[in-house]
Amino acid sequence: MSTSTNNEPTQMFQPDVVTFGESMALMMPDNSKGIEYSSGFQSLFGGAESNVAIGVSRLGHRIGWFGRLGKDPFGRMIVKKIRGEGVDVSRVQLTAEAPTGLMLRETVSGKSSVYYYRKGSAASFMRPEHLDESYIAQAKYLHVTGITMALSESARETVREAVRMAKRNGVKVCFDPNLRLKLWSLDEAREVLLEVAKEADYFMPGLDELKLLYQTESFEEIIGRLKELPGVSIVKGGDNETYIVEGDSLTAVPYFKAEQVVDTVGAGDGFCAGFYAGLLKGYSLQEAVRLGNLIGCMVVQMEGDWEGIPTWEQVEAFLNNVQHVER
Incomplete structure (x- = not known):
């Protein structure tokens, strides 16, 4: 996918991780009244893949994100940020x-609701020919999500083709x-998502998602299905722990305890960013998952899709128990 956003050289940057998908403008009331009764809004943005990209970058590694955005103020804002x-x-x-997608979010009486205006968005027109195989081939990891595959048939085929490109070039698919x-x-999603799960080197679902995809509440049955997959499965959202399913083995990695939960949006993306950072730093699989757990814990203690993702300096300070002193 070539750029039309600037005149920067396009062959200089060699990413450790490549990801792509839809990032949307995000509008939120600047008070607790809710959308219907608010006259002032915060103008933000969010998207699962760009959240991960920002996280990996903050944690000290090279990452590239791409997608299609409208040539409009929202699209330009998202690219710049x-x-x-x-x-x-x-x-x-x-x-x-086509325009940049839009989502509205409100929190009323402690309940968060999201409203999407993304049908016919620029991202939904992604096609396989928009991919740059040479760019994907430079990376160690390709991160893709089911959200992109849900946008349209052409976006779905774009993800499939990106996975094929990654495999041709020895890039691990996440x-x-x-x-x-x-x-x-759910019926449409199940077939498509489980198809890609079989191609992934790292499959990273939530436990609640697996209950829906595998149509069972049985933890043992779910783990049994995951053991049939050729790659490693990292299961988020367990009972105070994340599970690693690798071959016939099952390992549980405990969560970090959050002092307060402010906003759970983006926690899974933060986990993915931490996990990739751990792998890129040469950590063991278990230690990479532990780092992912830590980033997820830090994310839920701040409001926003990606704003709470820490820098590597902040992570080191947390692990070293460095106290912040306001002067």
């Missing part, structure tokens, strides 16, 4: 054929199903 986080956006396309039932039916 992601670039400002140190993420390579040289393969992003701004297009006049797949977070990110099941979103507002975007497609």
Whole structure:
């Protein structure tokens, strides 16, 4: 995917991780009244894949994110802010054929609700020919999600082709199903997501997602199904622990305890960012998952999709129990 956002050289940057998908403008009331009764809104953005990209960058590694955005104020804002986080956006396309997607979020009486305006968005028009195989081939890991596959048939085929490109070039495929039932039916999602799970080197579902995808509440049956997959499965959202299923082995990695939970949005993306950072730092699989757990814990203690993802300096301070002193 070639860039139309700037005149930067497109062959200089060599990413450790490549990801792509839809990032949307995000509007939130600047008070607790809810959308219906608010006159002022915060203008933000969010997207599972760009959240991961920002996280990996903050944790000290090279990552590229691309997608299609509208050639509109929202699209330009998103590109500038992601670039400002140190993420390579040289393969992003701004297009006049469709607008940037939009989501609205409100929290009323402690309950969070999200409303999507993304049908017919620029990202839904992604096609396999927009991919740059040479760019994907440079990476160690390709991160894809089920959200992109839910946008349209062409976006679905784009993910499939990206996976094929990664495999041709020895790039490990990492797949977070990110099941979103507002975007497609469970029956449609199940077939597509489980297909990609079989191709993934690292499959990273939530336990609740697996209960829906495998149509069972039985933990033992779910683990049994995961053991049949050729790759490693990292199961988020367990009972105070994350599970690693590798071959016939099952390992549980305990969570870090959050002092307070402010906003759970983006926790899974933060986990993925921490997990990749751990692998890139040469950690064992278990230690990489532990780092992912820590990042997820830190994310839920701040409001926002990606704003709470820490820098590597902040992670080291946490692990070393360094106290913050306000002067």
